[in-house]
Amino acid sequence: MGIVSREAINQLRALMDQAEEPLQITFKNVHQGYLTETLERFLKARECNAAKAHKMLIDCLNWRVQNEIDNILSKPIVPTDLYRSVRDSQLIGLSGYSKEGLPVFAIGVGLSTFDKASVHYYVQSHIQINEYRDRVVLPSASKKYGRPITTCVKVLDMTGLKLSALSQIKLLTIISSIDDLNYPEKTNTYYIVNAPYIFSACWKVVKPLLQERTRRKVQVLPGCGRDELLKIMDYASLPHFCKREGSGSSQHSQNGTENCFSLGHPFHQHLYNYIKEQSVIREQPIKQGSFHVSFPEPPEQEKEIAKTIESELHKFGNGNGISGSLDNVKISDY
Template sequence: MVYATPEAIRELTVAVDQATEGNKLLVEAYKNMHGGHPVEVASRFLKARENDVSRALQMILDSLQWRIIDDIDNVLSRPIEPKDTYDAIRESIPIGMTGFCRKGRPVFVIGVGSNGLDKFPPHMYVQSHIQINEYRDKVILPNSSRRMGYFVGTCLKIFDMTNLRISTLSDIKILSLIATIDDLNYPEKTDTYYIANAPYIFQACWRVVRPLLHERTKRKVHVLSGCGREELLKVMDENVLPDFCRSDIKLEDRKTESCFSPSHPFHEEMWNYMKQEASKLKCVASSTKKTSHTAVPLPREEEFRSSQSTCHHFADNVVREVTCSSHG
């Protein structure tokens, strides 16, 4: 496992301060990025770059430039409107938050098998994803840290594979864009990826994807048996489990109780927060124009070649794997 050494953390924090000194935009962007915890940010970026200080520094500077160019620090003041459109995006790329694990980490659930990313332009899905990331980092995690009495800077994610089909892989381009944003700008923010309700096709997908992942990522992936109720209960209380694991929720009530529902408290609170931020900065009127220019920072050349190859060949390889397995 790759660790960020204390020496590397000290060297990187000094290097970032020196690289941003005298540039008000960079200084402000960096301040907003670390939120008062520069050591934790240095540790995350170092882990993402195998404890290499120079590469981690470049990664941070690239991310800061992205935040400045696309005004990411104000993305929460640009709600996607009208509310019906915001809700429709949430329903077509199901994601929600069920609560917190016993260590105070927020628990997010993503409905991978229920994606329908063909209803809106890609940039709207990208913006929506960035807003959730920023809301997590600026609101949810700081609130949890205050409640727990210690710093909480990471989350848990549960991927629900119910209804996963080969046709779902047609959304690989948008999903790859979102994954790239997370890898380059929000590294090491997830401690564990739980895979729930995995159908046969997931095993084929996993055989294709697993060799392409970093070792540090492989170790974070836990494929659960069925819904994974017993495994998840080891780290969270029952009331935090996703609805498909809850024995106290009737089948007919699961749609309204689901964390994917736009009426779920997480989505309602996030929407209200963005409206308040928009009111403060008086930028609601310009939100439509601004949202069409959210860019994705390109990785360095060697990383770009890897991600490009994965995107181009992923679906074909999965289909081939499924076909071979079904005839084996």
């Protein structure tokens, strides 16, 4: 649903005006001065139903208060070696901006292993990037381009996607649920590149399960997607794995400033330094151990999608005679 009526926005705004003070405080961190655009996002996520959008937003704000999300950018992942391990196994970065000024986030789906730390560290890292995007990157882009910029585009690299991805479904479902419930409609378009057959097989069965507004956002591009992506961004903003066929999303690169997954890339340097500075400003003691966040119960649709992917990967594995490695991994184990 692309257009939200002024009436629905006014209804939701009136309901939010009645929220208690602790929720009003964290709400300011959510909307960053772009109140109308934020109300529109939650309305879109609930088919423009003001009452449902209000419940979703209040639930989101309660989650933020209960889990101290407003302080998560002052909680560095330490020691540095652990943070490096998280970054090397959870491949994400900011490669540049679209011609419309939207941040371009690159995600190495296929080569992210999520096996160097506990699930809590990966959730903490993911939320920190979300919050840094919303509180620093997007406001900065809005100022630079002179208009509200409250969404981004994501380029998902499927290089290296294997049957072992089944072991990641639990974590990915948690992260997806956190995004769906607390950061709705933050992504304008998802571009899928370097997709192997295993992705195509899963996408064929998952696509019908998605809501129409989500399906419209997903574009599967041929090859590395370079030619199509150059229509919406300059060459300099292309993720490194889109600049030439077969480049892939390796987390290691001789040129750390080009590979947006690298700790040497400006985005990660700025993010790392920002979190350290915030811990000093807020006088937060730096201690080892993850910042635990409560995981929301995945919506029924998320559960169905996860089970469908699991089933499809099992079938794919059986067809290739390698099902043994998958036998002990089930959604219900988590």
